[in-house]
Amino acid sequence: MSGAADLVIETAGLTKRLGGRDVVNGIDLAVPRGSVFGFLGPNGSGKTTTIRILLGLASATSGDVRVLGESIPRALQEVLPRVGALVEGPGFYPFLSGTANLLRLDAADRYVSPSTRRQRVETALERVGLSQAAGKKVGRYSLGMKQRLGIANALLTHRDLIVLDEPTNGLDPQGTREVRHLVRSLTEEGTTVFVSSHLLTEVEQICSHAAVLSAGSLVAQGSLDELRRSGEPRIRVTTPDVPQTHDVLRRLGTTPDDDGATPGAHSVTALLPAGLAPDQVVRALVEADVRVNGFSVDQAGLEDLFVALTGEGFDVVQ
Amino acid sequence: MSSSTTAAAPRKSAGGRFLASELSVLFRRRRTWALLAALAAIPVLIAVAVRLSSGPSPGRGPAFLDQVSQNGLFVAVVATIVAIPLFLPLTVGVVAGDTVAGEASTGTLRYLLMSPVARGRLLAVKYVGAVVFCLAATFTVAIVGTLMGALLFPVGPVTLLSGTSIGVPEALLRIALVCLYVTLSLLGLCAVGLFMSTLTDVPVGAMAATVVASVVSQVVGQLPQLEWIHPWLLTQYWLGFADLLRDPIVWDSFAANALLQAGYVVVFGALAYGRFSTKDVLA
Incomplete structure (x- = not known):
């Protein structure tokens, strides 16, 4: 694997077998440093499973994974402190406040400075517009607020890579705009953002690169311009x-x-x-x-390409 | 200026903060306090019942019950004996069974692992958290028992099983020793609960399985036909703290219990690690 320096995520033949079928089937991802990378695919196409493997939550059946140039899962403990993530929806203790939840997760991270903990938690909450609700128990948060808190958790410290799995789930149009804004400001700080979504417009608006996943296989990958060019005018x-x-x-x-x-x-x-x-x-x-x-x-909208690649309609690929 | 210069941050700190955070989460849960309150109700009930009844009822009820009205310190001992077979395993089962499965069910498990917490470290911290709860549980029973006893009955020197009499401070020390013995007895059950908790994402399932394990062990312990298996039972020495109430203290049962519990901790700790270290966290 050469050129790893320019790739933040790199997989080769990544495969995950679950219950006798390949949920992820030999995908070769290449996420360039500094990009906003859209990971597109209909529900059930294997996006979240791939992300779980990238972050060491699940193991790959076969294939190589490198994140930030290091082999996963071998170097997981060195890589993860530099990665912020929102995976498969937010997960928080309902009986603790938003602030307390973030303090708890930050305390689990041995690589950050405890003396700046409160300050960093406050900043992260402010960044996602949750300062007002910081002291409220998460059990009383709306779905959108939990989602914001989940994003705040990914922003607790400077990260080289941020993985956001369906970040706008449960957010109102205002919140969706804010996420777009946030992603842009993250890239300005030099963070690579990896966004998974089943919403094409979302990816089209914020991403510089994209990959399209269908039934566990990668059917297209490249910069947005390259992808658009592959469609017919x-x-x-x-x-x-x-x-x-x-x-x-x-x-x-x-x-x-x-x-x-x-x-x-x-x-x-x-x-x-x-x-x-x-x-x-x-x-x-x-x-x-x-x-x-x-x-x-x-130029063909990505929409046409997306539909052509993944099929139309609501059928979840089996 | 951004504070993002990672070079300034400590490379890696000791694991103490995560444990502190774990304990603070455990003891900020209303459920933990409800469990402790339920345990505290046992000595209260015993003390009040004895106080309201007319005189002792020798020979019936739990051991030492007849002594309560003469010496309030016995409330703590009686309550501990009453709590051991069911109430303590029940509450410990809830906490130990919840360790991993509870985090999985709230979705916090994946965020802890990505923080990152290495899986072995997570299990260790979770286990220590459960053990601290065991300590809190047994001392809750004893302390509330002692206070209720002092409130409702006279308190004085205690006659040990060996016939010698000891003063109140020494007696309190012996009660604390009994608490430590009971906590030690629960270490194995905690490990069983931790293992169960790695098997499922449904905390109630792991809790029930842990409690059932303790009940089954006690039932088997009652059957003379299965006597060959008794020395290996998790619950074999649970009520064996009488030796701590002699003068001088006989440490044999303490040592045997410690060895047995250590065996359970090693076996079930290894099983839990084996299971959890390779588990796909899909919840």
């Missing part, structure tokens, strides 16, 4: 002459998305016809006397 025509536009596009060899032509629609979208440049499409439209009020080319 789409065109959007704004026009009052919708039926004529449909005719022209069909003649060019592409099928408009809304074939039934919704009455009153003023735009048509379709895949860019193969082998044609956008300007050629515009010329064909104009020559057919279509009034073109607007024309744009969109």
